[in-house]
Amino acid sequence: MRKYFINIEGVETPVETEFGLNEVVFKNGDKSNFEYKFITDELILLRVDEKNYLIKSEAVPDSEIKNTEFILEYDSKAYSLVCKSELELLTEKFARNRGEIKIKNELVSPMPGAIVKINVKEGDEVKKGDVLIVLEAMKMENELKAAANCKVQKILVEEKTPVDKNQVLIKFEV
Amino acid sequence: MFKKILIANRGEIAVRIINTAREMGIKTVAVFSNFDRYSMYTKIADEAYHIGESPAAKSYLLADKILEVAKKSGAEAIHPGYGFLSERSFFAKMCNDSGIKFIGPSHDAIQDLGSKTHAKQLAVKNKVPVVAGTENAVKDGEEAKKIADKIGFPIMIKASAGGGGKGMRVVRTMDELDSSLRMAQNEARSAFGDDSVFIEKYVDSPRHIEFQILVDEHGNAVHLGERECSMQRRHQKIIEETPSAIMDEDLRYRMGECAKRIALAAGYSNAGTVEFMVDKDKNFYFLEVNTRLQVEHPITEMRTGIDLVKEQLLIASGEKLKWKQEDIKFNGAALECRICAEDPDSNFMPSTGKLKYIGRNLGNGMREDTGIEQGNEISIFYDSMIAKLISYAPDRKLAIEKMERALRNYTVVGVKTNISFLLNLLKCPEYIEGDYNTQFVERVFLPRLAESKIEIDAELQKALAIAGAIFKEKNEKQTGGKNITSKSSVKKSGWLKRKDLY
Numbered sequence: 001m002r003k004y005f006i007n008i009e010g011v012e013t014p015v016e017t018e019f020g021l022n023e024v025v026f027k028n029g030d031k032s033n034f035e036y037k038f039i040t041d042e043l044i045l046l047r048v049d050e051k052n053y054l055i056k057s058e059a060v061p062d063s064e065i066k067n068t069e070f071i072l073e074y075d076s077k078a079y080s081l082v083c084k085s086e087l088e089l090l091t092e093k094f095a096r097n098r099g100e101i102k103i104k105n106e107l108v109s110p111m112p113g114a115i116v117k118i119n120v121k122e123g124d125e126v127k128k129g130d131v132l133i134v135l136e137a138m139k140m141e142n143e144l145k146a147a148a149n150c151k152v153q154k155i156l157v158e159e160k161t162p163v164d165k166n167q168v169l170i171k172f173e174v
Numbered sequence: 175m176f177k178k179i180l181i182a183n184r185g186e187i188a189v190r191i192i193n194t195a196r197e198m199g200i201k202t203v204a205v206f207s208n209f210d211r212y213s214m215y216t217k218i219a220d221e222a223y224h225i226g227e228s229p230a231a232k233s234y235l236l237a238d239k240i241l242e243v244a245k246k247s248g249a250e251a252i253h254p255g256y257g258f259l260s261e262r263s264f265f266a267k268m269c270n271d272s273g274i275k276f277i278g279p280s281h282d283a284i285q286d287l288g289s290k291t292h293a294k295q296l297a298v299k300n301k302v303p304v305v306a307g308t309e310n311a312v313k314d315g316e317e318a319k320k321i322a323d324k325i326g327f328p329i330m331i332k333a334s335a336g337g338g339g340k341g342m343r344v345v346r347t348m349d350e351l352d353s354s355l356r357m358a359q360n361e362a363r364s365a366f367g368d369d370s371v372f373i374e375k376y377v378d379s380p381r382h383i384e385f386q387i388l389v390d391e392h393g394n395a396v397h398l399g400e401r402e403c404s405m406q407r408r409h410q411k412i413i414e415e416t417p418s419a420i421m422d423e424d425l426r427y428r429m430g431e432c433a434k435r436i437a438l439a440a441g442y443s444n445a446g447t448v449e450f451m452v453d454k455d456k457n458f459y460f461l462e463v464n465t466r467l468q469v470e471h472p473i474t475e476m477r478t479g480i481d482l483v484k485e486q487l488l489i490a491s492g493e494k495l496k497w498k499q500e501d502i503k504f505n506g507a508a509l510e511c512r513i514c515a516e517d518p519d520s521n522f523m524p525s526t527g528k529l530k531y532i533g534r535n536l537g538n539g540m541r542e543d544t545g546i547e548q549g550n551e552i553s554i555f556y557d558s559m560i561a562k563l564i565s566y567a568p569d570r571k572l573a574i575e576k577m578e579r580a581l582r583n584y585t586v587v588g589v590k591t592n593i594s595f596l597l598n599l600l601k602c603p604e605y606i607e608g609d610y611n612t613q614f615v616e617r618v619f620l621p622r623l624a625e626s627k628i629e630i631d632a633e634l635q636k637a638l639a640i641a642g643a644i645f646k647e648k649n650e651k652q653t654g655g656k657n658i659t660s661k662s663s664v665k666k667s668g669w670l671k672r673k674d675l676y
Contacts, residue, residue, distance in 0.1 A: 004646070006639045009628050015639045024640055034640050040531045041652075042587050044644060048637045055641040056587060067649045070642050076582060076594040078519075079628065083642040111526055112554055138524040138554050 005089055007082040107144060107170040109163045113137030118159055120170070124152045133157075133169055144169070175491050176200055176250040179277070181219070182240050182265075183255030185545035186562065187467070188215035191253050194483040203247045205240055207233035209555055214545050221247055228555045234258045237265045244274050251275035251490055253483075257557075260466040261288060277490040279465050283442045287463040291334060291372070293436075297460040300439045302432040305451070305459045307374025315352050321373050322351060328376040331355055333362035333369075340365040344376050377459065379611040380451035382406065383418050384464075385433035386474045388485050390495045391443045397430035398478045399504050401447075401470055402608075405599065407522070407615045412592075413599060414470035415509040415570070416477050419608025420456060429458055430499075436463065445471075445486050469512070469562070472543055476508035476566035507570040509577055511596045513560045513584065515552040518595040524558040527551065531587035532560075539567050539576040552589050560586065570608070574600055598623060 007014040016027035024032050036046040039054075046053045058071040058078070068088055070081045084092070117134040120126055126146045133144040150172040157169050178201040181188045192202045192215060204219035209228035216222040223243045226233035233239075237259060244252055252269050254260035254277070266281035278284070287293045297304045306325045311334055312318050322329050322345070331354055333341025341362035343354040355371070363369035386398040402418035403411045433448035440463070447468050449461040471482050480502075489495070515525045532548045544561035552558055563584070565577040578600050581593055602619060604610045630638070 002643070002647075004639075004643050006642055008630060008635055008638055008642075011630075011635075015635065017639055017643065019643060024636075024643075026636065026639070030636070032636055032640070036641075036644055038648070039533070040587050041648070043531055043533075043585065044641060046637060046641050046644070048633075048640060051633065051637070053634075053637045053641070054585065055637070056585065057641070057645045058590075067646055070645055072638050072641055072645075073594075074634065074638065074641075076597050077628070078594070079630065079638055081638060081642045083639075083646045110520075110523065138526075138556075138558055140522075140524060142523045143521055 003086055005084050005086075009079055009081075105150075105172045106168045107132060107146075107172070109135060109165060109167045109169055110142075110144070111135075111137045112163065112165050113142070114162045115157050115159050115169075116141055118155060118157070120152050120155070122152055122155055126150060126152060135163070176275070176487065178203060178220075178247065178249045179251045179253055179487070180205065180240070180244045180247065180249035180274075181215070181253050181255065182234070182259055183253070183257070184210050184213065184215060184234060185556065186543050186559065187255040187469075187545070189218065189545045190543055191255065191483050192219050194481055195487070198484060198487065200487070203243065203249050205234070205243055207555075209551075209553055213550065214547055223247065228553070230258060230555065237262070237268055241268060241272055241274065244269075245272070249274065251277050251487075253277040253486070254466065256466050256469060261464070263288065275490050277486050278444050279442050279446065283440050284465045286440050287442070287465055290462060293440075293462055294460070296439055297436055300435050302436050302460045303458060305374045305377060308372045310372070311370035312355070312373055315355055318351055318355050318373060319348065322348065325373075325375045328378065330374050330376040331358040331371050332374065333358065333366060333371050335362065335366035335368045335370070341371065377451050377453050379613045380404075380453055380459075381418070381420065381611050382449065382461075383421075383429070383452050383458070384447045384449045384468075385430055386468075386471065386482070387433050387437050387442075387446050387448060388480075388482075388489065388495060389434075389437050389443045389446065390489050391492060392494050393438065394495045395434040395438055396495060396497055396499050396502055397433050398474050398480060398482075398502060400426060400429065401468075401473060403470065404610055404612045405605070405615060406612050407620075411470065411512070412615065413509060413511050413596070413605075414473055415507065415573075416473045417504065417507065417570075419570075420452065425456055425458070432458075432460065436460065444489050445482050470510050472541060472562065472564045473508035473510050473566075476541065476564060477504055477506060478502060479505070506566060506568045507573045508564060508566040509570075509573050510562055510564045511577060511581065511600075512562055512592075513581075513586075513596070514592050515558040515560055515586075515589040516592050517590040518592050522592070524554075525552065525590040526554055526558075527589045529560070529586060529588045531585065533583075533585035534580075535583040536563075536580055539573070540565055540580045560589075560591065574606070595623075 002019045004017050005014050018025045032049050034048045036044050038044050042057050044055055046055055056073040060069040068084050072079050072081055113135045116136045120132050128146055128148050130146045131143045132146055135142045153173045154171040180203040181191050195202045202219045204216045204222040205225045206216045207226055207228045210216055225239045259265040263281040263284040266276040266284055269276040294304050308321055328344055328346045331343040341358050343358040345351050345354045358371050359369040362371055381404040384401050389395040400418050401414050401416045403414045405413040445467055447464040450458045451461055452458045475482055516522045517525050528551050536542055541564040542561050546560050563580055565573045567573040567576055581597050599605055
């Protein structure tokens with residue numbers, strides 16, 4: 001029996017599930033049968049108690065512990081989901097107690113393009129949602145925003161210069 | 175009729191043109207950049223010539239190179255599609271000077287209508303209503319004040335060379351006028367190197383409605399009805415439909431007559447689109463003429479049964495229009511949604527990457543125009559459109575239902591898409607009522623969407639939980655073990671760096 005602790009869209013009571021071969025038992029005692037087929041690595045047809053679900057998984061590159069955070073898309077709507085094994089839950093608790101899980105401390109370019117404008121300077125305190133950099137790519141200007149409140153430590157690029165995908169643009173103090 | 179034509183374009187519109195040419199027994203020549211070597215349109219054309227590197231400036235905008243291919247391949251005419259060289263009058267001239275027919279209007283007509291000031295003057299001369307304002311650039315604050323007094327606030331200051339909202343300012347009171355004028359001039363100077371601006375009456379929350387016209391080279395013109403294009407975000411059209419919810423016979427007649435009148439006055443020929451703004455009281459104002467085929471042309475084709483590309487080819491080969499205005503019949507309703515590789519949750523940022531999977535089930539009443547196949551890539555070089563879905567039904571409600579069903583059955587893996595955004599738009603009450611204008615998406619819809627909450631019922635919750643566990647286990651098998659940390663977090667997490675030491 002594999003056991004997972006699953007939290008969907010930050011729902012307060014996590015769903016706790018135990019898997020048999022093709023049977024799943026939920027925390028509240030409900031049982032369901034299921035079967036599935038992978039259409040691609042990111043897309044499955046799932047049949048739960050004879051009901052069909054075509055579900056897509058989108059990669060979440062920044063999860064603290066790999067392979068615990070998922071964005072699942074069903075019927076053109078996206079749901080965030082956290083799925084942890086017992087071991088991962090323990091690991092996380094341990095790391096948190098030691099204060100060793102860090103928030104993301106860099107802004108990287110999501111695509112190749114050119115820096116149009118840099119709105120911050122080193123030492124600035126920025127708030128979540130502030131536009132840090134305007135990046136031009138595919139003939140469009142795209143705003144890159146701060147993911148959390150933090151302080152700009154170092155800016156590694158200049159305006160009007162090209163950047164590659166995943167290039168680090170700004171480093172933050174955490 | 176031509177025996178062979180060259181298509182100076184790529185992607186879905188190249189496919190669209192090749193298809194009609196083939197139906198007419200005309201051979202097709204494709205031109206391609208490095209990126210498009212094995213794209214759909216280069217595969218289905220009869221011939222395909224390499225013309226340069228992937229950036230458009232080094233391939234699809236190389237007029238000389240494209241003409242050279244046309245001569246080498248023996249093509250008698252060039253179809254420019256939309257974008258790229260389609261509205262460059264010099265290209266039309268180069269083609270015709272070298273004995274190759276440009277499938278579109280004459281270069282004089284493109285040039286005359288391409289200048290906003292000139293087009294507006296032409297409209298005024300031909301009794302086509304325009305937004306009140308100056309015909310020439312405004313010299314100074316004094317002159318601006320006089321004009322504002324005459325036409326009344328609110329007014330809009332616009333850069334002559336403008337586009338994309340730069341150098342544009344709405345002014346609501348006399349107090350703001352001086353500073354707004356200066357700011358608009360500064361913006362225009364830095365964006366276009368030309369600080370001339372003009373002033374016009376500001377039409378608040380207008381609709382954007384355009385008319386499709388066909389004009390032959392013998393002075394005959396018909397209009398094929400309107401397209402409602404008010405569903406826009408930052409001047410990018412999202413959903414287009416025909417008929418417009420506000421259209422009536424009388425308004426269609428008056429707007430259609432204006433569209434034909436301005437085209438004939440400009441010596442226009444071939445297919446074209448005349449754009450209008452329409453205010454709350456159904457007053458309409460001429461905006462501009464697009465001297466080419468439009469992205470949204472299929473909805474007109476569905477509603478009139480007329481193949482616009484075929485008519486373009488017939489007109490270019492010198493044939494007369496086979497219809498008079500009263501022969502044009504409108505049936506049913508059609509809408510078009512543009513499926514784009516972009517992320518609505520991150521400010522519609524384009525999403526690049528390989529299309530690992532495209533699943534669709536179009537069925538009855540749907541048309542798809544696309545130039546992209548599973549395994550292709552969405553690159554930074556060109557636009558982010560994956561496909562255009564067009565639904566057609568006896569009435570608008572049925573057409574919306576068909577579109578919704580088709581979008582729900584459209585699955586793309588590999589890049590983010592705007593499909594969920596399109597579905598949300600189709601379902602919103604304003605859309606269903608047809609009660610929207612060009613400001614709706616940005617002012618009303620996006621703020622509302624940001625506030626909306628996610629609802630999950632118990633059954634879906636179970637299905638998602640199971641799916642999450644399945645994906646998790648699949649990933650673990652692929653990385654060969656449990657609790658392995660990703661490369662990116664190895665770099666960032668101190669604990670994981672020191673894991674070996676424990």
